[in-house]
Amino acid sequence: MLFPYAYNILGTAEDAKDAIQDVLYKFLAADKEEIADPKNYLIRSVINQSINIKNQRKKLQLGDAWLPEPVDTEGADTNINLNEIVSYSLLILLEKLNARERAVFILKEAFAYSHEEISKTLSISVEHSRKLLSRAKQKIDQVHAPVTVQKNEGVTPAVLEKYMQAIRSRDVKALENILTEDIAYYADGGTVVKVFAKHCTGNQEVADLLVFVFHKYGADWTIEAGEFNHQPALLFYQGDVLKSCQVFGIEPETNKIFQIGNVLDPAKLPAIGRGVE
The missing domain is CATH 1.20.140 (Butyryl-CoA Dehydrogenase, subunit A; domain 3)
Structure with a gap:
């Protein structure tokens, strides 16, 4: 309670x-x-x-x-x-x-x-x-962020499948079309993990960043779907070690991603995945 x-x-x-x-x-x-x-x-x-x-x-x-x-x-x-x-x-x-x-x-x-x-x-x-x-x-701007959101029921939205397909194929334009023009990306590595960018906005900049970071650091990682705070998420594993948890804000009207919170801080990951360092 x-x-x-x-x-x-x-x-x-x-x-x-x-x-x-x-x-x-x-x-x-x-x-x-x-x-x-x-x-x-x-x-x-x-x-x-x-x-x-x-x-x-x-x-x-x-x-x-x-x-x-x-x-x-x-x-x-x-x-x-x-x-x-x-x-x-x-x-x-x-x-x-x-x-x-x-x-x-x-x-x-x-x-x-x-x-x-x-x-x-x-x-x-x-x-x-x-x-x-x-x-x-x-x-605060609540245009994209309701207090609660409809339960995801554990199913990864189709938009996230397109999201990963575009990133894997380096199709930046396709990725831009999945993101809202004013998308906000945040990354938190804590005091241990150095992130390439802590904050980035705009679909062009975020798309370029996502493709670059994935192919530089996580191309061989395995990915699992999850749900955190009632929103869809992707968990990125290197072997059994959870390296990143991305939580997505998705507009129900357009089915586009308006926000990505990328948690890489090892201090926050132990309670999230199936195995961590």
Whole structure:
């Protein structure tokens, strides 16, 4: 129950688990007679602990090189309420917000909290909650990134088959036609893996980059389909070692790719694939 609250604010499963563990330790040691509503107490405590951790972690992150840790929404633990985990495309955009703006946005848009409920949860006024939500919406572009997306049902969309076929055959023009004109590509190698480009936009530039990187580094890798944060993904393996996880934002109207989040950071890959270093 608590995981989606923490994860949506923090963007990593490990940090979310740390926040929940800290809160549960304090809860177990607390005087329960002073806690009228344990469920709301835990939710409120986890949200505020997540905000604190996010503020601390923000100083250590690598700007536009940092991507959220994808969560498997196809074969994940059924005890987690997957419906409340927001889309990966939106998680990337939420990095533009400060921790409190992000918390208000998540509570309102993902959990359908009223501003009155948000004010009690975050100990702020209703008016301040409204201002934070307005400010958050101004900072992020939701044209391509809904809060949740239709379940992929584990089937790789045909567009990704065309995507890989174009990359393998070095057909840049065909690849450009699969991407939206304003596509955004992000790559996160953490502090270990040096990426060729951390951020790239525009279908021509992204297509050239994808073809170059694949044939230079990953032409002999095997590829498996997956689903992370309710969006289709491709997992790239070198033997049994997971080297990259690409999560795709696809426009349902045009079936074109509008965003690619390429996670190469070894610190984020262990919980994703079937085998890592």
